[in-house]
Amino acid sequence: MYRCVLLVYASAMSLTSACGRSEAREPDRVAPTTNQTESAPTSPDVRGLYLGVSGDEAWFIYMEPGSAASTMWRPRQALALCDVKTDTGGAVTFRSAAGADYPFQFAGRLSHDTLVGTIATVEPRTGAVRDSWSIAPRRVLARFVTEAPNSVSGLYTSFDEGSDISGREIVLLDLAGHVVGFAQDWEGGPTTVWAITGNRVGDTLHLTWRSVDGFFVNTLLIRGDTLTGNYGSYRMPRRSSIPELFGAQNRAECK
Numbered sequence: 089m090y091r092c093v094l095l096v097y098a099s100a101m102s103l104t105s106a107c108g109r110s111e112a113r114e115p116d117r118v119a120p121t122t123n124q125t126e127s128a129p130t131s132p133d134v135r136g137l138y139l140g141v142s143g144d145e146a147w148f149i150y151m152e153p154g155s156a157a158s159t160m161w162r163p164r165q166a167l168a169l170c171d172v173k174t175d176t177g178g179a180v181t182f183r184s185a186a187g188a189d190y191p192f193q194f195a196g197r198l199s200h201d202t203l204v205g206t207i208a209t210v211e212p213r214t215g216a217v218r219d220s221w222s223i224a225p226r227r228v229l230a231r232f233v234t235e236a237p238n239s240v241s242g243l244y245t246s247f248d249e250g251s252d253i254s255g256r257e258i259v260l261l262d263l264a265g266h267v268v269g270f271a272q273d274w275e276g277g278p279t280t281v282w283a284i285t286g287n288r289v290g291d292t293l294h295l296t297w298r299s300v301d302g303f304f305v306n307t308l309l310i311r312g313d314t315l316t317g318n319y320g321s322y323r324m325p326r327r328s329s330i331p332e333l334f335g336a337q338n339r340a341e342c343k
Contacts, residue, residue, distance in 0.1 A: 131174035132198040137233065137330075139261065139268060140203075140225030141283040143300060146270040147225045148259060149203070150334050151182070159334040160184055160192065163278045164257065166334060167192070170342035174198075180205070185341030186212055194223075201227040228268070233261055233330065240267065240288060243333050244315055244324040252276040258315070258324060259333070260284065267293060 138149040148161040151172050158169035167184040174180050180203065184192040191212060196205015208220035233241060240262040247255030253274050260269035271282040286295035291310045297303060308315045313326040328336070 131176055132178055132180065134172070134174055134180055134198050134203070137228040137261075138203050138225035139228055139270070140223060141270050141281055141298075142221055142223045144281050145221055145223075146259075146272060146281045146283075147207070147223050148270070149225060156339055157334070158182070159337045161259065161333060162187065162189075163272050163274075166337040168337040168339045168342050185338065187338075187341065190218055196223075201229075203227070228261055228263070233263065240293065240310060240315075241330050242313075242326040243328045243330075245327050246322075246324045247274065256324070258284070261330070262288065267295065271297065 134151050134153065136151065138147065138151070140147050149159070149169075151158045151169065153172045153174060156168075158172045160167045160169055165187050167187045169182045169184050172180075172182040178197045179195070180197055181195050182193070190209040192207055193210055194203075194205055194207040196203060198204075202224050203226075204224050205222075206220055207223050209218045210216060211218065240260050242260065244258040244260070245255065247253060247257075253276065256271055256273050258269060258271045260267055265287070267284070267286045267288055269284040271284060272278055273280040273282075280299050280301070282297040282299050284295055284297055286293055288294075288310075293308045293310065293315070294305070295308060296305050306317060308317045315324045315326075316322060
């Protein structure tokens with residue numbers, strides 16, 4: 089009897105010892121550590137000037153989220169942008185003051201320096217869409233916009249202020265190598281829009297004008313703060329610089 093007890097005890101000790109050796113061979117597993125940290129997504133930096141023509145509309149926009157400077161130029165008026173927003177998903181939205189017409193609202197995103205999306209005019213009270221456009225104005229990098237004394241950048245106008253407004257306004261940006269902009273014709277109201285590209289050689293602008301109906305090329309001369317053509321019979325004085333153009337908005341209309 090005692091022999092059996094001792095045998096069981098010895099067997100138990102041997103099992104305990106074996107288990108102990110097995111545990112020693114298999115240390116606790118620890119999850120691997122890493123020094124890599126994931127950066128939080130950021131909203132797109134949309135600050136800057138955007139210029140583009142789509143169909144029969146020109147879009148000239150300055151955005152600076154968080155400031156009172158954001159503005160959109162419409163024919164003969166500057167509209168304050170009241171609510172410019174971006175998110176970490178890349179979305180961009182804004183709405184404008186109503187001005188003399190209906191307010192605008194935009195929803196889209198910034199893609200490779202192009203503001204791609206849909207802009208619409210809406211009823212101020214109900215938000216119902218009256219008209220909409222697909223737009224893709226490109227950002228004009230501010231470091232390329234020159235405002236030197238001999239810069240051609242600015243708003244130029246020539247209007248017959250009779251019973252029906254007729255004439256033309258031109259917005260040009262001198263990019264220190266080439267010129268871009270647009271023109272808006274008037275015949276009682278806004279009619280044809282022209283996208284303008286070209287270059288400057290001294291006091292001469294060689295421009296190409298494009299609209300939905302076709303294109304043409306012409307040459308304008310810079311005479312002080314006035315553009316002239318057709319041997320001096322065509323004259324357009326500069327009415328404002330680009331900063332003055334965007335500074336003319338009425339921020340009080342943001343509600």
